[in-house]
Amino acid sequence: MRLVDLLFPAEKFVERLLVWYGQSGRDLPWRNTRDPYRIWLSEIMLQQTTVAAVSNYYQRFLEHFPSVESLAAAPMTAVIDLWAGLGYYTRARNLHSAAKIVVDSYSGDFPADVEALQALPGIGRSTAGAILALAFDQQAPILDANVRRVLCRIGALQQPPRSTDAEKQLWHWSEQLTPLSKVHDYTQAIMDLGAMVCVPRQPLCEECPVLELCQAHDLGLEQQLPLKQVKKKLPNRHESALLINVAGRYLARRRMAEGFLGGLWEFPSVAFAEDDNSAEKAKFLLADFGLEGQLELLGSVRHTYSHFHLESSVYHVSVDCHGLVTEGENHWFSPEKLSNLALHGAHKKVLAKIYSKEK
DNA sequence: AATACGGGGAC
């Protein structure tokens, strides 16, 4: 493929964008700092996550871990507990291991170098660029969802934006536009433009400072671009989840640290095929704990993940002893403790079935 | 090149 250059001078784009940013930019919790630790934390939290979802997590996380040293010294479970609800939990694991590397190999100072940053777990090209631009004011391009959309429209890119060719073209344009000076402001500005004006649906073109440079607008394609990705149907999965009650307390366990929903808490559950009997599976699971009792189906909850739907059949059972449950990752919790537990999203819905039962 | 990886808000 051949890379296309933008049809206008980058300086013209940057100049207009920065004027607009000075008047209309957002005030966000991670702005007004050049602390690489804070910039890095915000960038990781914001990967594939909305600003609204991140704000409170960011503040709370910093209260517990105000420095990279404090984060590196923490147990992984404490980091996961603070991340619970944000999603994409590999980010939390990578955050923790990257913190240790920064402390051990860089004396706690983030390297101002794109290769060194990208070598840290959880930091790809765009996040490395963001840290360089925002913390060190170094000329480095980013390509997040905001910039991707702005560039798809500015350059009227007529390809699916996540295709390999499109990626190359968009990075080229991002490099072309990223200025040598005022990179910090420029980077915040182009993200704000994407978030506030050049929004996914019904872009506010009349408010756009670079409307005259926009190829999509010239062609009347601002509503069509970026092109939509072809979506595939998500498969369904099934499980039975158990609310095992002993003297008003319920059994929960922490998932293994690695893998899907790693380190989060959940109720005992077992997956089954679509045509299996959920009650039968629940009974066997209960027997695995050395327990038996009358299972009551409280209903089912549905939860959608990034790559499948889950339907969880929720069973309640009251038993009079703790069975084989003595140690390990299993614990008995009162309902009050459960509500503060780092349960994953599907089992927060499962937990809600307790309260609907108790009323 | 395709897939795994969460959860919530807007419509």
Added chain:
DNA sequence: GTCCCAGTATT
């Protein structure tokens, strides 16, 4: 319901 979000790592 669908679409989208300050993407990266693995296969």
